[in-house]
Amino acid sequence: MIRVPVGHDPRMGAALPASRRRFLLANLGGFLAFGALFVAARPAWSETAASVDTPGAGLDLTNSSAPIEIEADDGIEWRRDDKVYIARGKARAKRGDLEVNADVLSAYYRESAKGSSDIYRVTAEGNVLLMSSSDKIWGDRAVYDLDQGSLVVTGKNLHAQTKKQTLTATDSLEYWQKQLAMVARGNAEVVEGDRRVKADLLTGYMRKGADGKTELYQVEAKGHVRIWRGEDYAQGATAVYNLDSDIATLDGSVKITRGQNQLEGDRAEFDMKTGVSRILGQPGTGSRVHTLIFPGQGTTPTTP
Numbered sequence: 001m002i003r004v005p006v007g008h009d010p011r012m013g014a015a016l017p018a019s020r021r022r023f024l025l026a027n028l029g030g031f032l033a034f035g036a037l038f039v040a041a042r043p044a045w046s047e048t049a050a051s052v053d054t055p056g057a058g059l060d061l062t063n064s065s066a067p068i069e070i071e072a073d074d075g076i077e078w079r080r081d082d083k084v085y086i087a088r089g090k091a092r093a094k095r096g097d098l099e100v101n102a103d104v105l106s107a108y109y110r111e112s113a114k115g116s117s118d119i120y121r122v123t124a125e126g127n128v129l130l131m132s133s134s135d136k137i138w139g140d141r142a143v144y145d146l147d148q149g150s151l152v153v154t155g156k157n158l159h160a161q162t163k164k165q166t167l168t169a170t171d172s173l174e175y176w177q178k179q180l181a182m183v184a185r186g187n188a189e190v191v192e193g194d195r196r197v198k199a200d201l202l203t204g205y206m207r208k209g210a211d212g213k214t215e216l217y218q219v220e221a222k223g224h225v226r227i228w229r230g231e232d233y234a235q236g237a238t239a240v241y242n243l244d245s246d247i248a249t250l251d252g253s254v255k256i257t258r259g260q261n262q263l264e265g266d267r268a269e270f271d272m273k274t275g276v277s278r279i280l281g282q283p284g285t286g287s288r289v290h291t292l293i294f295p296g297q298g299t300t301p302t303t304p
Contacts, residue, residue, distance in 0.1 A: 111287075
């Protein structure tokens with residue numbers, strides 16, 4: 001095991017300031033691919049799918065040859081036998097405007113047939129903060145698996161923040177690059193202004209746009225789904241939100257509420273842009289729609 005002491009540059013033998021030391025690792029090509037998960041903070045609504053510029057989608061630096069700057073108060077270890085680099089003590093890794101902060105950063109590598117070192121797994125432990133110029137994610141632990149193309153962030157105070165949206169979850173925030181999918185697990189909630197979507201599980205699906213950028217086009221919510229838009233509230237077992245139409249379709253014991261007025265049915269369409277909602281029966285079942293209207297409560301949701 002080789003330990004890089006604080007204040008010493010192993011490449012040049014030159015002393016650096018004792019408070020912090022920096023280490024350029026140009027060969028750690030995957031270290032900052034953490035940024036892919038910033039798309040998880042994308043809200044479950046937008047004007048059109050074509051207008052979505054998914055946060056962090058352009059921050060996958062896996063194939064970049066640019067050097068990565070790593071700082072750590074307590075130095076960087078190179079465990080040659082274990083094939084891992086470990087940065088300890090307020091560790092910070094930075095490339096461009098993407099930055100990863102943690103108590104400990106570890107990069108695991110393997111030697112390729114060509115003799116180079118390929119990073120296949122990166123972990124961040126303790127007080128994890130991933131951020132770019134517009135997005136931030138907080139957690140206790142982050143794991144990036146380059147083989148699977150997945151990033152999983154977990155922690156007690158797990159949340160993500162963009163300029164307009166906040167995303168929280170109790171279990172994990174995940175990004176699956178090969179599947180172009182993002183996942184928030186455990187009491188997941190995304191908030192933007194007076195709009196809010198909450199469910200046990202939120203999954204966002206992305207596609208490549210005509211301009212080559214990754215765009216979010218559909219969000220699925222499962223388990224105890226609740227949607228708020230101003231004074232409107234809808235709940236159901238599942239929901240699918242289509243960004244092209246800006247309509248959320250809810251299924252399973254659906255209830256839509258505005259003030260004291262209520263609509264109940266098997267299915268509903270909830271227009272996130274206009275606030276117009278339609279309650280529906282399940283096709284082929286003969287099920288009926290139920291409404292409860294209180295005079296003086298304002299405009300009610302509409303039935304077909």
